[in-house]
Amino acid sequence: MKTAAAPHGPPDGFGAVGVLPFTPPTRRLRLSDRQVGILFMAPFALVATLFVLWPVLQAVRLAFYYKNPLRPVLTFVGLDNFRYLVADPVFWAALRQAVVWTATSTILQTLLGVGLALLLHQAVRGINVFRGLLLFPYMVPTVVIALIWRWMFNPEFGVVNTTLLGWRLIRKNIYWFSDPTWAMASAILLNVWKFTPFVIICVLARLQTIPIDLYDAARVDGASAWQRFRDITLPQLKAVLAVVVVFRTIWTFNKFEEIYLLTRGRWTPITRWISFAHAAASVAVIAVILRIAPYSSVELVDSIVKLSVALALIVSLIDAALKLYRALRPGVPLPWEGWGLEQAIEEFAEEGEAFGQAMEERFKKRK
Numbered sequence: 001m002k003t004a005a006a007p008h009g010p011p012d013g014f015g016a017v018g019v020l021p022f023t024p025p026t027r028r029l030r031l032s033d034r035q036v037g038i039l040f041m042a043p044f045a046l047v048a049t050l051f052v053l054w055p056v057l058q059a060v061r062l063a064f065y066y067k068n069p070l071r072p073v074l075t076f077v078g079l080d081n082f083r084y085l086v087a088d089p090v091f092w093a094a095l096r097q098a099v100v101w102t103a104t105s106t107i108l109q110t111l112l113g114v115g116l117a118l119l120l121h122q123a124v125r126g127i128n129v130f131r132g133l134l135l136f137p138y139m140v141p142t143v144v145i146a147l148i149w150r151w152m153f154n155p156e157f158g159v160v161n162t163t164l165l166g167w168r169l170i171r172k173n174i175y176w177f178s179d180p181t182w183a184m185a186s187a188i189l190l191n192v193w194k195f196t197p198f199v200i201i202c203v204l205a206r207l208q209t210i211p212i213d214l215y216d217a218a219r220v221d222g223a224s225a226w227q228r229f230r231d232i233t234l235p236q237l238k239a240v241l242a243v244v245v246v247f248r249t250i251w252t253f254n255k256f257e258e259i260y261l262l263t264r265g266r267w268t269p270i271t272r273w274i275s276f277a278h279a280a281a282s283v284a285v286i287a288v289i290l291r292i293a294p295y296s297s298v299e300l301v302d303s304i305v306k307l308s309v310a311l312a313l314i315v316s317l318i319d320a321a322l323k324l325y326r327a328l329r330p331g332v333p334l335p336w337e338g339w340g341l342e343q344a345i346e347e348f349a350e351e352g353e354a355f356g357q358a359m360e361e362r363f364k365k366r367k
Contacts, residue, residue, distance in 0.1 A: 215232060
C-alpha cells in the first residue's frame with residue numbers, strides 16, 4: 001500500500017509571500033566605556049611595559065650590583081655603588097655643570113620663545129614665511145648643526161671671532177672649545193638656537209586660541225600693552241609654559257650628543273692629554289705639509305695626509321684602551337699620573353700660545 005508523498009517546500013507560515021523567514025535571536029557583545037578604554041590602552045600598556053618599565057626596573061636592580069663588562073657574572077654590592085658616587089668629586093662637578101647647562105638653556109629658550117611667538121602672532125603681511133623659517137633649526141640634525149657650529153667658532157678662521165674682532169669687542173681670538181667656560185657657553189647657545197622653535201610652536205598655538213574680545217575690552221578700559229600681556233596673555237599661557245618648561249628641562253638634562261660633538265669630551269682629567277696628542281699630531285703634520293708642499297709633488301702631500309690619518313687612528317686606539325682600563329679598574333690611577341704630565345702639557349700649551357701670539361705680531365708688522 002502506497003502512501004502519499006509529503007509536499008515539498010517549507011512548512012506553513014515559512015517562506016510564504018510577504019512573510020520574513022524565522023531567525024533565532026543573537027546576543028550582541030556590549031562593552032562599557034571603561035572596558036572600551038581598557039581595550040584601547042592594552043597595546044600601549046604592553047609596549048610601555050616591555051620597552052620602558054622593564055628597562056627601568058632592570059636599571060634599578062643593576063644599581064646594586066657590580067658588573068664586569070668582560071664577564072657574565074653579577075656581584076651584589078648593596079649600596080657601595082652609591083657610596084662611591086657620592087664620594088666622587090667628579091660626580092658633583094658634573095652635576096653642577098648639568099644644572100647650569102639645564103637651567104640656563106631652559107630659561108633662555110622660554111624667554112626667547114615667548115618673545116618671538118608674540119612677534120609672530122602679529123597680523124603682518126608675509127608672517128607665515130617667517131613662521132616657516134623659524135622651524136628650520138628644529139628640523140636640522142644635531143650632527144650637522146654641531147659641525148657647522150665648530151666651523152663658526154673656530155678660533156683662527158671662524159666667523160664669530162672674525163665678527164667680534166671687527167667690532168672691536170675682543171682683542172684676541174677666543175678659543176671657544178679649549179676653555180671650560182667658553183665651551184659651556186657655546187654649547188648653551190647651540191641648544192638654545194636649535195630648540196627655541198619648539199617653545200615658539202607651543203606658545204604660538206596657544207596665543208591663537210585666546211579670544212580677541214579680552215584684548216578689545218582691555219583696550220577700552222585703557223590698559224597698556226604691558227598690562228594686557230601681564231593680565232591676559234601671561235595667565236592664558238601658564239598651562240602651556242608649565243608643560244614646555246617640564247619637557248625642556250627633562251630633555252635638556254639628558255642631552256649628550258650636542259656637548260660631545262662640540263667638545264669631543266675634552267678638558268677632563270682623563271681625556272686632556274688625548275686632546276693634546278690629537279692637536280700635536282695635527283699641528284706636526286700640517287707644519288710638514290706647509291713646509292714641503294711648494295717643493296713636492298701631489299703624491300707626497302697625499303702620503304703625508306694618509307700619515308696624519310694613521311696617527312689619528314693610533315691616538316684613538318690609545319684613547320679607547322685607556323677608557324677600557326678605567327672601566328675595568330675604577331679608581332686605580334694610571335701609571336704616569338704621578339709624572340706631572342698634565343702640568344707639562346699645560347706649560348707647553350701656554351708656551352705654544354705665547355709663540356703663536358708672537359708670530360701673529362710679527363706677521364702684522366711685516367704686513
